[in-house]
Amino acid sequence: MNPHPAPALERAHDDETYYLNMGPQHPSMHGVLRLLLRLRGELILECDPVIGYAHRAHEKMAENRSWIQFLPNTSRIDYLSGMIYNLGYCQAVEKMASIEVPVRAQAIRVIVSELNRIQSHLLWFGTFLLDIGGITPFLYCFDDREKILSILERVTGSRLTYSYGRFGGVSQDIDDVFIEQTRSFLTRMRKQAPMYHQLVHENVIFRKRCEGVGVISREVAHDYGITGPTLRAIGVDYDVRRAEPYSGYEQYDFEIPTRTGGDCLARFEVRIEEMEQSCRIIEQALDALPDGPVKPAKFIKKLKPPAGEFYFAVESARGHFGMHMVSDGGDVPSKIKLRTPSFSLLSSMSEVLEGTMVADTIAILGSVDVVLPEIDR
Amino acid sequence: MPRTLLDIFGNPFIATGVGIGAVMTVLSINVLFCIWFERKVSAWIQRRLGPMEVGPQGTLQTVADMVKLLGKQLLTPAGIDKPLYHLAPLIIFAPVVASASLLPFSKSVALSDLNIGLILVFMFGGFAVVGIFMAGWGSNNKYALLGAMRSVAQNISYEVPLLLSALSVVLMVGAQGGGQIEIGDEVIQLNGLNLSHITLAQTSGLWFIVFQPIAAVIFFIAILAETNRAPFDLPEAESELIAGFHTEYSGMRFGLFFFGEYSNMFIGAMLATVLFLGGWDGPLLPGPVWFFFKSYLLIFVMMWVRWTFPRLRFDQLMAFCWAVLTPLAIVNILVTAFALKVVNG
Amino acid sequence: MSSLDLSNLELGSEEAEYSSVGFHYIHRAQAGRIVAVAEAFREAGYHLEMLTAEDRRTDLEAMRLVYTFSRLDQLDRHMVTVDLAPEIPGAQAPSLAGIYPAANWYEREVFDMYGIRFDGHPDLRRILLPDDVEFHALLKDFGRIEDAPDEGAANK
């Protein structure tokens, strides 16, 4: 009866329960995810996430391309934080091959990474509301997000797959129009915040759908290695930008918002405040933008980093994104392991989703902000 | 008292023929307009333009949709329960035509004027549930089954606050001013269940919404739940059940579901107008204009609510009905009865 | 949260220079002892940050497993490498799924991509590639451009 009976699900098979394949074609599965659920009525008894539908073999490509040729791949691993991954990869290789990065390039990297984080949180905000039924906030979020995409398009040339980083800096310098547009975006975001707060955050139906739903305990987070806003919603203020500062993050003063509830509402509030913190970082970075070159004089393309194993991590919109690089001294990487935050988030879902209702599953998956392409890699 | 079709034509067959024709045209025009109106209202709210390509301001968009739906292939999935699957859209659509003919839209003419009009409308309203359940159960699809189970529980439990809030209006009609009213020369004993009598009771005095604000809100919320709209659209929750009970329908069968939904919405709005907003009563403009203006105002509010609120979870939906709406409606009836007893002595 | 003591676990430990390599300590563990090592790390409040494998059959004559343990409250990252037998159906390691539930999916992915089996794993199936596939994708001798069939390879 079931083409893919996971052993875990075959145990108690009484007649009241039935299997339901939620996905891979399902409106709120955030990419291509299939949840194999065993339900009694609307209550979920067991859940086995089936992944691999969007597997593009990034890690295999990494082993067949030189270090510079793998650059375009990095902004396609997690299409929502393309910029953060792209620049993260550049910083990892720079650290490995000890390449100097000009100060202005570091500041630009912080600005565009935080813009990318806000854009990712805005898309999460819209789709989370879509998952619990509110359609209009989705359009408002995309209206704001469109501003960021056009700002980034001006300087990188593309809206999503940026390939903006180069070893030793960034590919293009930012000009006054970029700075002026970013400042007007920041004022617009702060003007919109109270509207979102009243329309969504205070809405009684939204509160009822989120409060106390999908609580992730600290043990579960610790067991599965969960990081990012979901972990901060449990009260642990772990953020790679603070724990292992890179690209000059230590000079900016920003807080790490945390909550203790660990439910959908706490995750929602953490991300909303994170957007505000990112605005603060951008503002400080714009005010103290140093002059100078943004990339090395000569375009670095032949690169032979020293042999060995290196690890470098950045804070993506979804959590701790780590790159474990093994180099054998050659021009082609021996291995790159991409440790993505959504992978551990989704692996904990089989434990978190048990005992919830179908409607809650969609809300929890929406609030945890999982992106499938970065799980399947 | 409005002259019914039967008085005009005498012969019942001609009367019913004309009646059905009139109702079908009104409902089709209403559906064509409502679909376009809903897309425009949602567009205005969401900083969009809505359909603009077909016809000026996209007015012919719904006609284009209908032609497309007619042209689409009717997919019939395997393993379906044939009678249930094929009859479901008709069951949803047919009672709507019947209940549309009961509503009094003008002083002089009416399609039919029965002294138990209110009860008949609620009875026909109850048929929709059977149709939805047949659709969900018959289409051999787990999502449709989930949607069907949800719709049965939701529609049945929201019948209770619907009736109770209408009951308080019926009380008001019977007890106001000794229950008589003079029109011209004849004195009519007001009968609370006759829809035109309810409107007549409001034309003389204030509209019932003034006396019964809570009942009006409860009635409006219950209408939303009955027609599976807005915060209560669990049976066809896109983000959970893909398309709920009409997942396996395509082409004109899906169009019929759409037809049924918007007609039910239209009937609900007209019923609320009759009960609370004084039907055809209004200064200057003729009766029907006021009647349809108020109905479409309510339809606009329904759409406005739909594009603002997220969706309730299933158990919250039930709790809201039984723990909030029903007790409030009962208390409302008691208060109304007590107040009328005191006022009328 | 007792402090981390890795004594008598037959670990070849050495300190690493974090700023250039990203790790604070690099340990070489025996396959048999890895469960005890994981328990020690768990005892001291570390979480399993990452588990991956490397196909080092050509240069180190081994299939290498790489575990990374790290802390949330302070910056302290340990890399534990385990060298297994170089033959692919043969490489075997005890599963950590009992200690760290995160290891469940990591080990399934390593099995899927490298073919290393983890005994004691509750549900060792492929996680990314379809089930009816025989090859293990990330092995060095699989899918090299030169011997890829002409029409298959994405890049000519």
Place this chain on the structure above:
Amino acid sequence: MSYLGSIFSGFKTLLTGLGITGKEIGGKSVTELYPHVEPELPEAFRSVIQLVRFEESGSHDCVACMQCVKICPSTCITIEGGKIEGIKGKRASEFEIDFALCSLCGLCIDTCPTDTLEWANIYDDAGQEREWVYDLLKPHEAFEEQYLTTRRAIEAKEAAEKAAKKAAVAKAKAEKAASEAASQEASPEKSDTTSEADS
């Protein structure tokens, strides 16, 4: 009474929600009616790649150095080029990019030593099948002959000037040597001057 209180406060939040969407109804729409309105693209917009037409030479400057072929991650660039008589250095005779494979990453543009590649600002480059091999030299074909002739002329002139300059230098050296020889006659004889043939 918290029961009633919670109902009313809940109801109030619903009304504020309605108020916000109500305000939006009058608001301005942000839709760009695409087919009727041309989208304005930033000049760094990454779309199809083309060869630059330099003003002074009037044509592209691709010397077939194969740098872009080596760096392209999806190896979708094929170039043939060679020496052309009368012109120093090589020149591309065939330059094709398979845009079905190209991921528009821009590495070729960065690595081109003569900066002769640029973005083409074409946003609606859609096709029916995967046959997307563009010949980037086609827009320059008409101008190629004229370019070659002018280039040969320039190079010939340069060569002539260089030769002339070389000759002048040689003459100057010869005169200097001659004048030194003259001054040496006042001093003891040194016969090291080699008479230079004026060419």
